[in-house]
Amino acid sequence: MAEARSAVSEPRVSKFEEDKTTAPDVLDAWRRGLLRRFFRTRNLIRNGMWPTSTWNLFALVTPLTALRLADWNAARPITNQLQKVEDLICLPTGCPVVIKSVIGSVVVGLGFFIVVLYVRRFTLRALLSYRGWMYEPPKSQSVLTLIWGAMVRIVSGRHPLLYSCQRSLPRMSVPTLKHTLEHLLESLKPLYGEDSEEFQALKSEAKVFEQTQGPKLQRMLVLKSWWSQNWVSDWWEKYVYLMSRSPLPINSNYYVMDQNSWVPTHRPTSRAATCIYQMMVVKQKLDREQFDPLVIRNTIPVCMAQYERVFSTSRIPGEDMDIIQHKDPSESKHIVVLRKGVFYKVNVFSPRNRPVPPQILEKQFQSILEDAEVHQDSLCMGEESLPALTTLDRTSWAKIRKEHFSQGVNKESLDILEGAIIFLNFDTHSFKDYSPRAKYLLHGDGKSIWFDKSMNLIFFSDGRFGMNNEHTFADAPVVAHVQEFNMLNEVIGLHNTDGYANPVPCEQTENVKPVRLIWNVDTNLGGRIKHAMEAHQQNCENLEIRVSDFQHFGKSFIKKCKVSPDAFLQMALQVTYFKNAGKFALTYEASMTRLYLAGRTETVRSLTTYSVDFVKAFLDKNVPREEKIRLMLRACHHHQIMYKDAMNGLGIDRHLFALYVASRGLGHDCEFLKKALSIPWTLSTSQQPQQQIFWAPDCSLPQYFDKVSPGGGFGPVSDDGYGVSYMIPGENRFFFHVSSKRNSGNTEARKFTDQLFQTLLEIQELFDAQPKS
Known part of the structure; x- marks a missing residue:
């Protein structure tokens, strides 16, 4: 048929x-193509010159030309050097002085401009490598951070285009092998228990890996970080996404x-x-x-x-x-x-x-x-x-x-x-x-x-x-x-x-x-x-998905508790999962690494010994309220540090992934890395960006209550787990997207969401009932 x-x-x-x-006539198409190439070339030049600009070049060439033509005695040390440059250019005999002066000044000014360009660019890249500002509260920053911020503003160029800052961004360095292995074991301790056979076996395998294959693979990643824009992002795109079947x-x-x-x-x-x-x-x-x-x-x-x-x-x-x-x-x-x-x-x-x-x-x-x-x-x-x-x-x-x-x-x-x-x-x-x-x-x-x-x-x-x-x-x-x-x-x-x-x-x-x-x-x-x-x-x-709007409290209440909203919700998720499954789960939270060139994401492992201590105490009626609050504040503080570390390229999961790719590339079959990367992310979470357009009105205002987006979501990473994304659109509400698979038999998105809301109300009651200072 x-x-x-x-x-x-x-x-x-x-x-x-x-x-x-x-179709448009040939001349019009040719004209538009020429204009398009012109503007692209202009943008490439402007991006290549940032953080300097053509005005910087003009500011260098103009005074040099004026000094050369004026021929003042006081400026002779400079004009004599300019004259030597003019002689080196080998201009035709009889060339007018004005033309020689302009050409010589342009050559010298351009040389100075190139020096200034690279000095500013590398200075800005070095300044942007500083991360102390992230670990300090915005309203009480140290003198060093304030000086650093002023220097960044001075060195940065004005009116950058969309991609102007790319060449000034720092490149992400490779974490040390010891750092990654230590933090890996620390993250798995609350999952298996320190005295369990699984944990002790992983600990022994990590030690052997650190002494045998690890250093060679680490050197390979360090070498890659020297010549590539980002030592992991291209592999992440290729092996995690494009090679997935x-x-x-x-x-x-x-x-x-x-x-x-x-x-x-x-x-x-x-x-x-x-x-x-x-x-x-x-x-x-x-x-x-x-x-x-x-x-x-x-x-x-x-x-x-x-x-x-x-x-x-x-x-x-x-x-x-x-x-x-x-x-x-x-x-x-x-x-x-x-x-x-x-x-x-x-x-x-x-x-x-x-x-x-x-x-x-x-x-x-x-x-x-x-x-x-x-x-x-x-x-x-x-x-x-x-x-x-x-x-x-x-x-x-x-x-x-x-x-x-x-x-x-x-x-x-x-x-x-x-x-x-x-x-x-x-x-x-x-x-x-x-x-x-x-x-x-x-x-x-x-x-x-x-x-x-x-x-x-x-x-x-x-x-x-x-x-x-x-x-x-x-x-x-x-x-x-x-x-x-x-x-x-x-x-x-x-x-x-x-x-x-x-x-x-x-x-x-x-x-x-x-x-x-x-x-x-x-x-x-x-x-x-x-x-x-x-x-x-x-x-x-x-697939089951539950999207819900929690309106009992929001970011304003969490701020009164003096904790990070993201850390607060991550602790609530830890409590909820333990209620739901009766055990703890390896938890994935996505964070960005876009402070670095070609950065994408890193993993924050939200399950920690601190979060476990809080969950156990929170569900224990015999633990005093003050102790529960202390443990939650401690867990939230630790989570916030981990999140900032991940943003600063100190996460461990992309490093483990890159080590595994390098091992496969060298023909090795590393059982330790394979085991470490195959542990399922039973609880996969992500906070969604609330507002990225700087000139947009405050979405927490009452007139925008019905106009903010609930955000979006994704499916569960593990067949026996949950996918949870959440949006904090204002001061007094949250949106949650919870997904699970029905054939698991152990997961139910609706039940998890109801338990999460109950947990949030219980945590609110915990803080509301504490004595006011």
Whole structure:
């Protein structure tokens, strides 16, 4: 049947495919390409000169030229040296003095400028390597830190572009082998018990490793740290993500939600139009480097390298290893829209490279909805479930892709899809509650999400939307930054009272209409799609997600307890897991290492002897209240130190991982490293960024209570464990996302969440009941 359909193309042609709009003329395309190359070159030069600037060069050359031409006696020591430089240049005989003076001054000034450039850059890199500021309270910093902060501001350049700070960021050093092994054993002591056979065996193996294989592998990592941007990030991307053969949904991709209860419009096409327009504005700003780099405490820059691949990126499956494909802005000017199994290519940039305004996108999206109703009945068997192929394990998907999508119309359509800026789906579902909507955003139904794309936008029939994101190209805070920009503008106002998109001034040009993508799904491919759908549906049914809003207290109460909000919640999670499982679990908390060049993440091992002492005391009715509080404050303080150590490159898990990769590269099979890395993360946790745009209003204000996002979440890392992410959006609430797998038999997301809320209230009662000082 599919062969017959492909032989007769007329029934498969929509009104969109008949569009005959002409491309921009050759001269205009050449002009725009030239301008694009000019601005890229200009940005490269500006980034290469930062923290200096062309004004610094001008300030050096101008006075030298003036001194040379004025020929003052007092300046003779300088002008004589300039004259020697002019003689060395070997200018033609009879060259005017003015020209010689200018050329000589430019040469000398340029030399001084290069010296100043590298002195400032390396000075700034050395200053940014200082980490004492992180271990001091912001309001009571030492004199040394205050002097350091002033020096950073003096040495730093003004008005940096998005990537200007990259060359001034310090490179992450490799922790010592002794440090990592000691902290590994310390982290496993509360899990196994110091006197247990498992712990004593690990302790002995660690000692042997430190004396035999360890030093050689450590030297290899140190050498790698000298020539690479980051000694672990490239291996992390390759071996943890690209070489993983597990399906992407639930196991790797994560989701992000929109506002918690407020919706700017209930018209999905109108909201999609404004969202896409805002994101194309973001994309254009990223391409032109018009975003300011993120800084901590308005002083310390973080690495922005992950922003390069936010848009126009796809993970391409391979039989042994996937690859990341990122399209240049000149090649990727469209999105792909899915509606009821029908795919469309939609140009979102005009011929003059400006974002298509929302009022035009709104009409195009509405036309797509109407056109899809006409064509959904003529789809080949299984064609409406094509996205299910991206839910397969990566090797199976790679083989199917090679067999069925390497030539012909399928290859053309797949190239368009994988080269798209964003994948967008107008879904027919709607979910009133957080939990079912979050669950759908994480794994879809096999027909709604192209999991290989860096960004999937799912618009529900009631106007709500969310995102599903591939994890290889960047970590969640980067995507959250893009989402925050869009949501902030939605709150400011992008729709009129009727819910339609507010018009944006635009050029009067003929816009290219959407083009329907054609697929050839034969019986063989249709059967494989059906198999993928069945397997994916089983995985979806096995997952449980609970998203809840805790409003009894928030950050303001925790501050009164004089502890870190993150540490406070981590201790609550430790208590809750012990209540839930009757034992302790190795706990993963993600932290960033973006204070270093090309840094990504590190692990904070939240289970410690201090947290165990607190949990046991907290659940013991015979322990006095004052002792429980003391133990919690001690555990929170230790956790906060560990978190800061992880941010400063002193974590142990990336080091263990890199040592293992190095051992495999040398042909060794290190049982100790394999054992240390195979202990399951039964409790995997992550705090989500609350607010990254510095000019955004305070989200804790009452008028934004219903407009903040609950954040997002992910699936459990261990089949017998929990995945927990949490958001602290203001002073008086928390959002929690808890995931588990039903077939475990030992985990239940709903029960865990209820126990967590109970624990938080018990801790609140503990502190409220203590005597006021």
